[in-house]
Structures are given as structure tokens and as C-alpha cells.
Amino acid sequence: MGTVHARSLDPLPMQGPELGVHADDIEVPDVEQETKQEVLENKDVIVQQVHIDGLGRTKEDYLTYEIADVFRAKNLIDVMKRAHKARQNLLRLGIFRQVEVVIDTSQGVDALPNGLDVTFQVTELRRMTGSYNTMVGNNEGSMVLGLKMPNVFGRAEKFTFQFSYGTKETSYGLSFFKPQPGNFERNFAVNLYKVTGQFPWSSLRETDRGVSTEFSFPLWKTNHTLKWEGVWRELGCLARTASFAVREESGHSLKSSLSHAMVIDTRNSTILPRRGALLKINQELAGYTGGDASFLKEDFELQFNRRLIWESVLSASLWGGCLLPIGEQPTSIADRFYLGGPTSVRGFSMYSMGPQSEGDYLGGEMYWAGGVHLYTPLPFRPGKGGFGDLFRTHFFLNAGNLCNLNYGDGPGAHLRKLAECIRWSYGVGIVMRLGNIARLELNYCIPMGVQSGDRICDGVQFGAGIRFL
Amino acid sequence: MSLAAEAFVSQISAADPWPENATLYQPLGEDQILLSDCASSLAVQAYLRMCNLPVQVCCRPNAEYMSPSGKVPFVHVGNQVVSELGPIVQFTKAKGHSLSDGLDDIQRAEMKAYMELVNNMLLTAELYIQWCDYNTAAEISRPRYSSPYSWPLNHILAYQKQWEVRRKMTAIGWAGKSLEQVYEDVSQCCQALSQRLGTQPYFFNKQPTELDALVFGHLFTLLTTRLTSDELREKVKSYSNLLAFCRRIEQSYFEDSQAGSSSRGFSKGPSLF
Numbered sequence: 152m153g154t155v156h157a158r159s160l161d162p163l164p165m166q167g168p169e170l171g172v173h174a175d176d177i178e179v180p181d182v183e184q185e186t187k188q189e190v191l192e193n194k195d196v197i198v199q200q201v202h203i204d205g206l207g208r209t210k211e212d213y214l215t216y217e218i219a220d221v222f223r224a225k226n227l228i229d230v231m232k233r234a235h236k237a238r239q240n241l242l243r244l245g246i247f248r249q250v251e252v253v254i255d256t257s258q259g260v261d262a263l264p265n266g267l268d269v270t271f272q273v274t275e276l277r278r279m280t281g282s283y284n285t286m287v288g289n290n291e292g293s294m295v296l297g298l299k300m301p302n303v304f305g306r307a308e309k310f311t312f313q314f315s316y317g318t319k320e321t322s323y324g325l326s327f328f329k330p331q332p333g334n335f336e337r338n339f340a341v342n343l344y345k346v347t348g349q350f351p352w353s354s355l356r357e358t359d360r361g362v363s364t365e366f367s368f369p370l371w372k373t374n375h376t377l378k379w380e381g382v383w384r385e386l387g388c389l390a391r392t393a394s395f396a397v398r399e400e401s402g403h404s405l406k407s408s409l410s411h412a413m414v415i416d417t418r419n420s421t422i423l424p425r426r427g428a429l430l431k432i433n434q435e436l437a438g439y440t441g442g443d444a445s446f447l448k449e450d451f452e453l454q455f456n457r458r459l460i461w462e463s464v465l466s467a468s469l470w471g472g473c474l475l476p477i478g479e480q481p482t483s484i485a486d487r488f489y490l491g492g493p494t495s496v497r498g499f500s501m502y503s504m505g506p507q508s509e510g511d512y513l514g515g516e517m518y519w520a521g522g523v524h525l526y527t528p529l530p531f532r533p534g535k536g537g538f539g540d541l542f543r544t545h546f547f548l549n550a551g552n553l554c555n556l557n558y559g560d561g562p563g564a565h566l567r568k569l570a571e572c573i574r575w576s577y578g579v580g581i582v583m584r585l586g587n588i589a590r591l592e593l594n595y596c597i598p599m600g601v602q603s604g605d606r607i608c609d610g611v612q613f614g615a616g617i618r619f620l
Numbered sequence: 621m622s623l624a625a626e627a628f629v630s631q632i633s634a635a636d637p638w639p640e641n642a643t644l645y646q647p648l649g650e651d652q653i654l655l656s657d658c659a660s661s662l663a664v665q666a667y668l669r670m671c672n673l674p675v676q677v678c679c680r681p682n683a684e685y686m687s688p689s690g691k692v693p694f695v696h697v698g699n700q701v702v703s704e705l706g707p708i709v710q711f712t713k714a715k716g717h718s719l720s721d722g723l724d725d726i727q728r729a730e731m732k733a734y735m736e737l738v739n740n741m742l743l744t745a746e747l748y749i750q751w752c753d754y755n756t757a758a759e760i761s762r763p764r765y766s767s768p769y770s771w772p773l774n775h776i777l778a779y780q781k782q783w784e785v786r787r788k789m790t791a792i793g794w795a796g797k798s799l800e801q802v803y804e805d806v807s808q809c810c811q812a813l814s815q816r817l818g819t820q821p822y823f824f825n826k827q828p829t830e831l832d833a834l835v836f837g838h839l840f841t842l843l844t845t846r847l848t849s850d851e852l853r854e855k856v857k858s859y860s861n862l863l864a865f866c867r868r869i870e871q872s873y874f875e876d877s878q879a880g881s882s883s884r885g886f887s888k889g890p891s892l893f
Contacts, residue, residue: 383773383776386685387685388688391688391701395696395699395701398686398701399680399682399686401682401685401686402681402682402684402685402686403682403685403769403773403777404773405769405770405773441770441771442770443769443770443773509699
């Protein structure tokens, strides 16, 4: 009996996203050595049976799409490659804690001499997992309860619930996710939520209660998301001293919008990429499906990364967007764009540039922002190959502008308005990667193109974010 | 901003004279405003007219949410925002305009007591009729209150408001009252006011005070607003001196300026004649 060790897969190139489980984990327990040995490499084989052991509530029919490819293998190396791919597919579903692969020669009455059996030994995730956190922020404490039910109906559906109870605000989110069998990237999600945000730069408090449904699907090299969202928005002043312009926006409104997002991402990592490009286009049409708010919002994000000598990376990004009100009603403060802060135009205070009233920033209907970064490893490379690789130093140059639309002037005037009085800044800082979702920055910034009314942050600025210029 | 700083700012701005562009905000006069808000708004307008302070009336569907206290009406004067009659009276006093300066301490205490009576009886009765009487709530209050909003927000907000008012009624012990009892309370309040007024032109003889403005606001609104039944209107009408009092204030403070000011028409609603 020739038992194959999955370790021999190591030299093969690994495709697809790394899920944090290394090929080493596939290792199966050693079986006692048999005296008869046969070299199977390059020999034609037939995969006769594929087993999945350890299934509980997962429906088998759902998994057949993921492992069907293994049957098409023609030789042993091919079997290992395809089994490895199938294992990655199974892990990607987010329903198994562990997947092990055992490849063995076929046994039984109808076993062919060159037949193989592939067995996936899986461990399912628990039916329900919970989490509990307490958070203390400035003048506010809250506790967060989370519940997750992976694979709730046996076909990789996921149900998540998060509830946060704070001394000031209560918020919750409930979501249901269902992928299409055999095509995990094509999926459907429904969300129900209530979130409360306080925006001191605008002296504004916003409570959103909403429902959204979204459908995501890949198309050629791009990923698309179609979404409908219905939100009941409640705006209010954060303090008695809020400007009258913000006070005028207080009250309830209903937004019902259809949106479409397209993403092409060829970067090797979302945080601190070394190569590749990103293009994100987002468009939202509100008002045609009911509600009080009606506008068309267009937004894009572009990023290029290029590797230079000595492991340094040159990165350039450009953002832009515009918001067109439809009909008589002016745009709401909650829909407009904001710019400035440690993750967009550095050297300015958070969302503190552009149109304002008595110190409260009202946002703009049109904006652009661009940045050029030169990322290098830390000087003298401390902690190289380990902790130190989470850090980079960067030199940056940011610029941007934000303004309101005025229909009398025509498009040429808008572009002129965006091109004059540009806000810009430059500086140097340290970036730290937090997992693969967020980053922290500590920068020394020198704001240059400051316009009257902008609030600047001259000198050291600290920021954290998941989206950054 | 700290309380001290806020107090300091209000002290500073108190010294400024009353500006020309002072504005009073209230819900939409035609389609949205309800009896109680209309009465409060009219009381403030009457008070400012008695003080001879010009104010422009501006109707906004979200006036209730714009107000710092969540109640209408409120005035925007310079960079200050003040809501409800009591604080507005204090605010004008800080600017040197007052109607009750000529009163002695006993009269001032009496005036305050009667103002409390009006707020506790008439205003509460108006709220009760609007939101706790099934027919009025279904036919008038909810449709009017929710008129600026689209479905399903209109239903949510109207029921939310109704629930809020009913909770308040339970808290003050009015929830168990019947409509007849509430009418009787209104009648008793009018009786008290009618006796206090007697044959004088105003409650404190020749000069109007904030009490006159408040009583006028409520009675005039009760007399001129169409509700599901006329019973309440008839009850108020039976006090002839109060009726004459309302006519007097309407004639001396609202009609002479009618030609010049277009805001009067929709701010006060129909006339008594």
C-alpha cells in the first residue's frame, strides 16, 4: 500500500489567497511502512472515490461542486495538486475548522490496480460561536455582544449578530449571507442594522436604521456588487452650540438607494502592497425607489504600486467623486463628501476642510484627492524577518480639494474651482500593518496649501484606518 | 463647551440689541402644525408683538427636531436659539424688553401661577385631545403630523409621537380620564381665567403681560381650529369676557400690521370674525 505524504506538495506553486493554513498542516499520521513499495509518480491513475469524513450538518451536495475537480486528475502529481486546490476551496467556505487530505490506493471488490481514493477529513465549525467585549473610549463605555452561526442550514449560509450597548448609544447589526452552490464568490446577503455616529467636526449626530440586500458576483477580472439600501436617518445636533446650518439639517429622512460597486484588485496585499493596482468605482442612485433623498453619487478610487530598489515601493493613489442632487431638494449633510485627516489628506484635522459654517464642516458635493508615497523598510532593519516587517517608513505628498456645485456655472467652472486653492501637505512617518485589514500611522506632517477655515494638524499626527490615500 | 463658557456667551450676546432678522420657526402652517404647537407658536408671536419686537415666521417640516428642546416654536436671534415661551421671555428680558416690569412681587407670583395653570390644563388638554382621543388622533393628528414624510416613515413617526404623549399622560395621571372629564377641566380653567379677568382689558389691567399672550395663544387657537367635534369651542365661547379679550388682542396686535406683514396670514390662521 503506497501512502502518499502531502508534504511533497511543498515545492508546487500555491495559487489563490493564503488562508493562514500551511501545507504542513495537511500532514497525515504516519502509517507503518510496508515492505512492498511502488513508484507511482508519472503513472496514470484513476480517482475512483472521494470521501468526506466528519460531516455533521453540512449537506454533501453542496460540497460536491468544490471537490468534483479531483476526479479529473490523470496522474499522481495531478491528484495532489487538485486535492490541494479542493482543500483550499473547502477552507474558503468558512464552515470547517480543519481539513486534512489522505490519498490512498483503492480497496474493495471493484478496485482498479491504478485506482486511488481521496479522503477529506474535515472538522466542522461549532454551530454557534459567541464573543463578548467591553470597550472604553473618551467619555463612553460600551459592551459588545457578538453571535455567529456559520453554516446554519448546511450550505455555507452564515448568520451574524452584533449588539453593542453603550452608556450613550446602542447599536446592532444582523446579517444573513448565502453563497451560490459551486460558486462561492457569487453570493447574496441581507443586513438589518442600527448605527449611531457622532461627528464632532460637524457637530452632528446621526442614527441610521436600515435594511440592505446585496448581490455580489465576479465578472471576468472584476468583482461587482449590486445593492439596495433603505435607511431611516435621524440627524441631530451634538451640542447646543452647533451652527444653525447643521441645526437646519436636523430631523428624519428616508433614503432608498440602488448602488453598484466594481472592484479590480491586482495588489498582492490590501495593506502595504508591493505591486499591483486597484480600481474601485462606486455609484449610487437614490430616490427612484422611494424615500426623501434623491441624488446621484459617483465615487472612484485608484491606486498603483511599483517596486523599486532596496525593497522600497512607490505608491500613487487618486480619489474623486461627485454628488448630484436630483430635483429641487438640496443635498443632505449626511450624503456629502468629507476630506482631511490622517488617512486622507494628512496634515489636516479629521474631515476639517472645505465648506463650513461657524466652525462646523458641512462637506462638499465634489472632491478629489491624490497622494504619492515612497515606502521603505525601517532604517537599519530592526526585527528583520519578523516583527519589524510589520513596519514601514514612508515619505508622502498629499493633495486634494473639496467644493460645492453651483449649477449656473457649468462643468468648466467646477473643474476650475477644484483646481484652484488646492490643499496639500507633505511629511514623513511610520506605518504599521495590523493584520490584513487596518493600519496605524504616526506621521510628521507639514500642511502647505491651507485655505481659510481649514483646521490643520501641524506636526505629529496619529491615525488608524482601513481606507487610506 | 462648558456651562460657564455657554453662560458667558449668552451674557455677551444678551447685550446686543434685537436684530431685524430675528426668525421664529414652527411646523408647516397649512398641513402639519397641530393644535398644541399652533397655540404655543401663537402665544410667542403675540408676546413678541406686545414687546414690539419684529420677528419673521418661518415654517419648516423639521422645526420640532431643529429646536434645542425638541419643542416648537423657537426663535433664532443673532446666533442664539431659544425655544418655548418661558425661556423666550427670559431672553427678551436680558435684552431689556419686558412686559411684567411694572408688576409688584405679588402680581408677578400671581401671573406665574396663572401661566402654570394654562400650561398644566389647557396645553395638557390639547395634547390629550390630539393624541389620546381615538378619532382626533386617527383623522387629524397622525395624518397631519406625518404629512412631510414618505412611507413607511410617516407611520413610524406618528405612532412614536403618539406613544410618547400617551406615556406622558400616564405619568401625570391623565391616561384614565375620559374626553368629557378633559372638556370639564378646560371649562374649569376658563372659568378661573374668566373670573380673574373680570371686566379688565388685560389680566393686569391696562398693560398686557406674557400671561395675556399665553392665554390668547391657547384660547384663540381653540376657538379657530376645526376639530372632530365643536364641543370644546362652544365651551370656550360661553365665556364672553374671554371671547372679547381674544378679539381685543387680535385687533390691537395682529390686525393693524396685517397690511404690511404677509407672515401673519399663515402664522395665526383664521380670524375670529
